[in-house]
Amino acid sequence: MAGSTRGCAMTAxxxxxxxxxxxxxxxARARRRRALQLLxxxxxxxxxxxxxxxxxxxxxVAVLAPLIAPYDPxxxxxxxxxxxxxxxxxxxxxxxxxxxxSRVLYGTRVSLLISALVVxxxxxxxxxxxxxxxxxxxxDGIVMRGLDGLMAxxxxxxxxxxxxxxxxxxxxxxxxxTVTFTPRTARVVRSGVIVVQGxxxxxxxxxxxxxxxxIILRYILANALSPLIVQLTFVFAVSIIAEAIxxxxxxxxxxxxxSLGNIIADGRSYIQEAWWIAVFPGAVIAVAVLGxxxxxxxxxxxxxxxxxxxx
Amino acid sequence: MILFVARxxxxxxxxxxxxxxxxxxxxxxxxxDISAEIGGADATPAQIEQIRQQFGLDRPLLERAxxxxxxxxxxxLGYSYLLDRSVVAAVxxxxxxxxxxAALGLVLATLMGTLLGILAAVRHNSWLDQSAMxxxxxxxxxxxxxxxxxxxxxxxxxLGWLPTGGYVSFTDDFFGWVRCMTLPTLTLAFTQMxxxxxxxRSSMLDVLDQDYVRTARAKGMRRGTIIFKHALRNAxxxxxxxxxxxxxxxxxxxxxxxxxxxxxxxxxxxxxxIQRRDFPIIQGGLLVTAIVFVFVNxxxxxxxxxxxxxxxxxx
Numbered sequence: 001m002a003g004s005t006r007g008c009a010m011t012a013x014x015x016x017x018x019x020x021x022x023x024x025x026x027x028a029r030a031r032r033r034r035a036l037q038l039l040x041x042x043x044x045x046x047x048x049x050x051x052x053x054x055x056x057x058x059x060x061v062a063v064l065a066p067l068i069a070p071y072d073p074x075x076x077x078x079x080x081x082x083x084x085x086x087x088x089x090x091x092x093x094x095x096x097x098x099x100x101x102s103r104v105l106y107g108t109r110v111s112l113l114i115s116a117l118v119v120x121x122x123x124x125x126x127x128x129x130x131x132x133x134x135x136x137x138x139x140d141g142i143v144m145r146g147l148d149g150l151m152a153x154x155x156x157x158x159x160x161x162x163x164x165x166x167x168x169x170x171x172x173x174x175x176x177x178t179v180t181f182t183p184r185t186a187r188v189v190r191s192g193v194i195v196v197q198g199x200x201x202x203x204x205x206x207x208x209x210x211x212x213x214x215i216i217l218r219y220i221l222a223n224a225l226s227p228l229i230v231q232l233t234f235v236f237a238v239s240i241i242a243e244a245i246x247x248x249x250x251x252x253x254x255x256x257x258x259s260l261g262n263i264i265a266d267g268r269s270y271i272q273e274a275w276w277i278a279v280f281p282g283a284v285i286a287v288a289v290l291g292x293x294x295x296x297x298x299x300x301x302x303x304x305x306x307x308x309x310x311x
Numbered sequence: 312m313i314l315f316v317a318r319x320x321x322x323x324x325x326x327x328x329x330x331x332x333x334x335x336x337x338x339x340x341x342x343x344d345i346s347a348e349i350g351g352a353d354a355t356p357a358q359i360e361q362i363r364q365q366f367g368l369d370r371p372l373l374e375r376a377x378x379x380x381x382x383x384x385x386x387x388l389g390y391s392y393l394l395d396r397s398v399v400a401a402v403x404x405x406x407x408x409x410x411x412x413a414a415l416g417l418v419l420a421t422l423m424g425t426l427l428g429i430l431a432a433v434r435h436n437s438w439l440d441q442s443a444m445x446x447x448x449x450x451x452x453x454x455x456x457x458x459x460x461x462x463x464x465x466x467x468x469x470l471g472w473l474p475t476g477g478y479v480s481f482t483d484d485f486f487g488w489v490r491c492m493t494l495p496t497l498t499l500a501f502t503q504m505x506x507x508x509x510x511x512r513s514s515m516l517d518v519l520d521q522d523y524v525r526t527a528r529a530k531g532m533r534r535g536t537i538i539f540k541h542a543l544r545n546a547x548x549x550x551x552x553x554x555x556x557x558x559x560x561x562x563x564x565x566x567x568x569x570x571x572x573x574x575x576x577x578x579x580x581x582x583x584x585i586q587r588r589d590f591p592i593i594q595g596g597l598l599v600t601a602i603v604f605v606f607v608n609x610x611x612x613x614x615x616x617x618x619x620x621x622x623x624x625x626x
Contacts, residue, residue: 145325145326148326149333150329150333152326152327152330152601152605153330153597153600153604154559154560154562154601154604155560155562155563155564155566156563156567157563157566157600157601158597160563160566160582160585161337161581161593162337162340164585164588164593165338165340165590165593166340166341167342237452241454244454244457245454245456245567248570249567249582249585250582250585250586264456264457268571271460271463271464271468271475275464278460278464279461279464282457282460285454285457286449286452286457289452289453290448290449293452294448
């Protein structure tokens with residue numbers, strides 16, 4: 001940067017300190033400008049915008065569920081059993097007379113919460129393992145072989161078995177899905193870190209004697225983050241579907257608590273006479289996942305053009 | 312090529328080792344004493360003690376691991392007291408339902424996905440391209456088990472064209488089998504087609520820009536020849552990668568879909584065993600499915616070498 005050469009040429013202490021301050025201010029301004037630019041490009045990207053709006057709607061619904069739900073989601077009402085959708089019950093009622101709309105709202109809350117936790121845990125664990133593998137060379141082989149082994153289990157099968165072993169609960173689902181999605185995330189982080197590690201600025205930081213922690217956090221991770229963010233958006237999307245699968249199979253949060261997957265499981269038993277029980281929660285999942293996929297596609301286009309697989 | 316195949320085969324060994332180790336450790340995660348649950352509700356204390364000794368639940372983990380691997384190498388995955396038969400027998404008699412379902416889904420998803428992708432790439436930026444990509448994105452976003460239920464409601468309950476579930480073996484009644492498998496296969500294919508279509512499109516777009524495609528066009532070759540012989544052949548490697556990954560998703564998808572359509576495959580077996588807490592079966596079903604997937608990946612790797620000779624020398 002222009003400021004740094006000027007700073008080297010100065011000999012007087014005072015002038016050097018002065019220029020260091022102006023350099024810092026300059027860098028902060030540049031950073032703000034870049035952030036603003038990124039924001040403008042994100043908002044200008046149609047699929048990102050639509051996706052983000054859908055996600056925002058879902059977050060709002062999840063937070064406000066107790067306020068906007070028209071009925072108690074777990075209260076049986078035998079006067080209105082298996083009622084089709086109507087003005088009174090928009091999504092109909094189930095075999096216990098419970099309002100499906102209210103259950104779906106509360107279920108959305110559970111699904112989003114679990115998926116968000118999975119995203120956070122996967123992000124932390126994936127970053128740790130991916131950085132460890134690429135930064136500490138001797139560990140690379142062991143860590144990556146272990147992760148390869150985990151990835152050899154097809155799809156959500158490992159999560160199903162883990163959840164079965166640990167017993168049905170929301171915590172179980174978070175653990176099982178984190179174990180399932182961490183390997184690929186760690187891989188993404190690792191390949192990003194390997195690229196950045198070879199950069200000259202990392203070498204420069206090592207040359208001026210920066211510690212490992214500083215090099216990893218300030219220089220390597222800060223520059224290897226964008227593929228991780230894109231990856232985590234897709235982990236979010238897949239987690240919502242996977243959570244629904246686990247709940248559907250009966251290894252999710254146990255009833256009577258509503259989760260989108262176990263409402264669909266209820267609906268399966270009444271598929272002959274009450275299509276609405278299964279149809280609405282699934283449609284809600286599809287829209288949420290579509291939003292996240294749109295967001296992920298947009299993010300990938302903008303912050304990580306190398307990774308995109310379509311034009 | 313033979314050397315390449317041999318090397319690939321050897322590289323599967325550490326993966327198989329890790330997979331079997333994980334499967335073993337899952338049993339260790341189960342809280343509490345599982346010998347009573349393995350024995351079932353009406354097991355006597357003596358039987359439970361026998362199970363505890365047989366599974367080595369009273370011995371250190373390492374010793375149990377050695378025993379597990381010893382049994383594994385003899386093709387012994389344990390015994391299910393609840394089903395009163397060996398795990399290997401129980402899992403393998405269910406594979407003829409699960410494997411054809413996953414395979415049919417894969418074939419159909421690949422056919423539809425590549426066709427859609429090629430169409431979209433050839434008519435780049437047209438309405439056809441855009442609607443194909445919207446369809447692909449929707450396919451990606453729909454939970455497959457729910458889509459299966461919607462198909463059941465539509466074609467089974469409302470229209471009554473196809474059975475809502477159940478299974479007949481294809482050796483007994485071929486057309487009955489086709490009717491049972493139609494909806495599950497469509498479910499799997501539609502939800503997986505999107506990934507393949509997107510990859511085909513981007514890979515084809517890359518290739519259609521190349522000089523040799525322009526040359527072929529300049530020579531006045533027919534459009535179909537250019538697309539399928541010049542372009543598709545060179546666009547295949549990334550497509551094959553995605554198809555390989557899809558195979559895994561389909562395998563686990565088949566496991567879930569079986570519960571939707573009441574198909575008596577490995578998935579139904581595993582899910583039923585979860586409710587019965589029949590851990591040997593869960594363990595065995597998981598391991599066998601993972602091993603099938605490892606071999607599918609191996610086949611995909613070998614296919615690379617065949618499609619792209621450079622891969623053979625590289626590694």
